[in-house]
Amino acid sequence: MDKNLSLKKMYDAYKRWVISNPNLVTDVETVSTWSSYFIAGKINKSPVVSELVYSISKLVSLYNDRLIREAYGSEANYYGLREQIKVWLTVIHYSEVFVELIIKSRWGMKGKWTAATILQLLKCTSALVLLHRFKEVPISHPPIPALHRRKFTDGKEIEEVDSFFTLKRSGRIVRRVDGAPPVAFRDWQPVRVKDEQYSKLNAKDILYAESLHILKPIIHLAAMRVFGTKAWKQWLVSLSVDVACMRLYSKHMKDMSQEQRLELSRRKLSLVLYFLRSPMYNGYSKNVIESTLTSLSNKIPMLSILSGPIIQYLNHWQDIYFYMWAS
Incomplete structure (x- = not known):
C-alpha cells in the first residue's frame, strides 16, 4: 500500500514538474533524443540501445504533450476513437524500428520481415479508418505531431474546432460558453478560425491519392x-x-489548408530519400556521397570529425533506417 502511495506521489510530482516547466522539459527531451544518435557505434548492440533511447524519449515526449494540453485547457477528446487511432499510429511510428531490431536479433531476417509486415498491416488498417471514417486528409507523419509548447502555453493555440459554431442564417461565428479559453489567456478578440476548417476536400482524387499512399x-x-x-x-x-x-494531389493544392500543404511538401521532400535506398544507393549514391565527404574533409579542417563517422556508419544506417515505407 505504501509503495503504491509513493509511486502515486512520484507521478504527481512529475506531472507538476512537466506542467510547470514545459520549456525545460522540452530541452531535456531534445538532449535525450539527440543522445540516441551519438550512441550509435559507441557500445555493443548500439543500434538496439540507440533505438531504445530514441523510442523512449519520443514516447515520453508524446505523453508530456498530453499532460500539457490537459493542463492548459485544451478541449480535445483524447479518448475518442479518432484520437486513439492517432495515438496508436504515433506509438508505432516511434517504436517500430526498435521492435524490428529486437525481433531481428532474436529470429533473424525472416522474423524481421514478418514483424515489418504485421506492423504495416496494422498501420494501414488504422490509417484507412482515419481516412474513410473521419476524413483525415492527408494523414500527417506522425499523426500526432509534436506540440509547439511555447505557443500553446502562451495561449495561442487554445481555441479548438469544437469551441465555436456558425449561425445558419448570418454565417456569424459564435463561441460556445464552455469553449472559452482560461481567463488568463482570454484576449477578448473575435474567434480566430484556422483555414483548415474551410478546406472541404471531398474529391475522389483526394481519397484515391491518400488511400494509395497508405x-x-x-x-x-x-x-x-x-x-x-x-x-x-x-x-x-x-x-x-x-x-x-x-x-x-496536385489538382487540389489550391483548396488545401496551410497544414495540409505542409504535409504534402514534406512528402515531396522525402522523395530525395530514394537516392539513399537500394538499389540506387548501392549502385550510384554511395560512391558519390563517400567521395564528396572525403573530398570536403580533405579541404576543410576539422570536417573529418563529422564526415568520418558518417562514412563509417552510412551503410549500417542505410540498411536499418531508409525503408521505402518510412516516408
Whole structure:
C-alpha cells in the first residue's frame, strides 16, 4: 500500500514538474533524443540501445504533450476513437524500428520481415479508418505531431474546432460558453478560425491519392517479395506510387489548408530519400556521397570529425533506417 502511495506521489510530482516547466522539459527531451544518435557505434548492440533511447524519449515526449494540453485547457477528446487511432499510429511510428531490431536479433531476417509486415498491416488498417471514417486528409507523419509548447502555453493555440459554431442564417461565428479559453489567456478578440476548417476536400482524387499512399507499404513489401529487396523493379514500384499520389494531389493544392500543404511538401521532400535506398544507393549514391565527404574533409579542417563517422556508419544506417515505407 505504501509503495503504491509513493509511486502515486512520484507521478504527481512529475506531472507538476512537466506542467510547470514545459520549456525545460522540452530541452531535456531534445538532449535525450539527440543522445540516441551519438550512441550509435559507441557500445555493443548500439543500434538496439540507440533505438531504445530514441523510442523512449519520443514516447515520453508524446505523453508530456498530453499532460500539457490537459493542463492548459485544451478541449480535445483524447479518448475518442479518432484520437486513439492517432495515438496508436504515433506509438508505432516511434517504436517500430526498435521492435524490428529486437525481433531481428532474436529470429533473424525472416522474423524481421514478418514483424515489418504485421506492423504495416496494422498501420494501414488504422490509417484507412482515419481516412474513410473521419476524413483525415492527408494523414500527417506522425499523426500526432509534436506540440509547439511555447505557443500553446502562451495561449495561442487554445481555441479548438469544437469551441465555436456558425449561425445558419448570418454565417456569424459564435463561441460556445464552455469553449472559452482560461481567463488568463482570454484576449477578448473575435474567434480566430484556422483555414483548415474551410478546406472541404471531398474529391475522389483526394481519397484515391491518400488511400494509395497508405497502401504503399503493403504494395512495396509485396514487390520486394516478388522481385527481391535489391531489385530495381521494387524500387520503381514504390517511386511510381509516390509520384502517382503527388499528381492526384496536385489538382487540389489550391483548396488545401496551410497544414495540409505542409504535409504534402514534406512528402515531396522525402522523395530525395530514394537516392539513399537500394538499389540506387548501392549502385550510384554511395560512391558519390563517400567521395564528396572525403573530398570536403580533405579541404576543410576539422570536417573529418563529422564526415568520418558518417562514412563509417552510412551503410549500417542505410540498411536499418531508409525503408521505402518510412516516408
